[in-house]
Amino acid sequence: MSIVSPNAKPLYDLYVKGSPEKGELGDCPFSHRTMLTLEEKGVPYNKLLLDESNIPEWVKDVCEGQKQIPFALELETGKWLHDSDKMIPYFEEKFPQKKLGRPDELPSVGGSLFPAFMGFLQAQGGEQSEKEQALVSQLREINDALAQSDGPFLGGKEPDSNDCKLGPQLKHVLIGSKTIKGWTLPSELDKIPGYLAAWEKRPSWENTYYTEKYVQDGWQVKMQKMASS
Ligand SMILES: N[C@@H](CCC(=O)N[C@@H](CS)C(=O)NCC(=O)O)C(=O)O
Structure with missing residues (x-):
């Protein structure tokens, strides 16, 4: 059983490496790290799969010119987040209830x-x-x-x-x-x-x-x- 309640309202759209056609996650350790962090903290999120070789151009507009997975939309604020090295400390500050450490x-x-x-x-x-x-x-x-x-x-x-x-x-x-x-x-x-x-x-x-x-x-x-x- 996940500690993320299946009925909880998602707080993020998290874009991760995967196959949209097969509906399967891909082999990205940075996506994996970010998902594990949200899962371990019990933060509900939507997993959105993106083909690494076909990341849409609009991603650059919301990720400071970067076109890499993972990145996320914070649904409550409309804020875009990118780069697991930046997202993980952000989540630690934002969700202190279950601490994983900065x-x-x-x-x-x-x-x-x-x-x-x-x-x-x-x-x-x-x-x-x-x-x-x-x-x-x-x-x-x-x-x-x-x-x-x-x-x-x-x-x-x-x-x-x-x-x-x-x-x-x-x-x-x-x-x-x-x-x-x-x-x-x-x-x-x-x-x-x-x-x-x-x-x-x-x-x-x-x-x-x-x-x-x-x-x-x-x-x-x-x-x-x-x-x-
Ligand atoms: N520093 C980034 C690295 C992310 C990264 O390298 N992602 C790969 C997928 S595993 C990617 O998007 N590659 C496509 C590209 O660089 O064009 C992070 O920690 O999030």
Whole structure:
């Protein structure tokens, strides 16, 4: 059961990556983070699916020239919000009833995970090992923080803002690294599998689920595009 009541009046139209034709969510960790934040806070919202390769031009007019997913319309005020890094602190201020913590006030954990992951995916020849170590170092930082928390989340028994960001990113890192590099998580990073399993059991994750296949296909397409550009 979601903590968002099915009868509650939506407060936001949240535009996220997905297939409008299939009615399925897509593989966007930024959309995922934003949805998890609203779900965990119990804020009702409409999920509106947009094809990443076909984002309408009007989006630039309401998102300060940006044409990226996710973005949102606040239905009560008509205010447009964009960029998960800006939206998450905004939601934290606006809905203090269930605190997840402002990202800038929480301990920094795995802050360079995604850049390290991208570096590893793009690594060629001799730089492979160095880039792999940079990724493992970020993952170790997360694993160590999990070992020290009351678990299963960094925030303890319940996820915080760091968790809402890192859960989706870890899903991409593990699936993407295996798909592109045949790489699997070293067994010493023993807290991370249980962490993702704990996320998967939460209603917020179930309500925002997208398949492994979308993540695999997404990274394959991204790597092909990067190689040909
Ligand atoms: N900094 C943005 C990044 C959002 C982002 O990169 N979204 C991707 C989809 S996962 C996108 O819209 N890509 C289309 C584009 O950049 O043209 C955020 O945190 O919201």
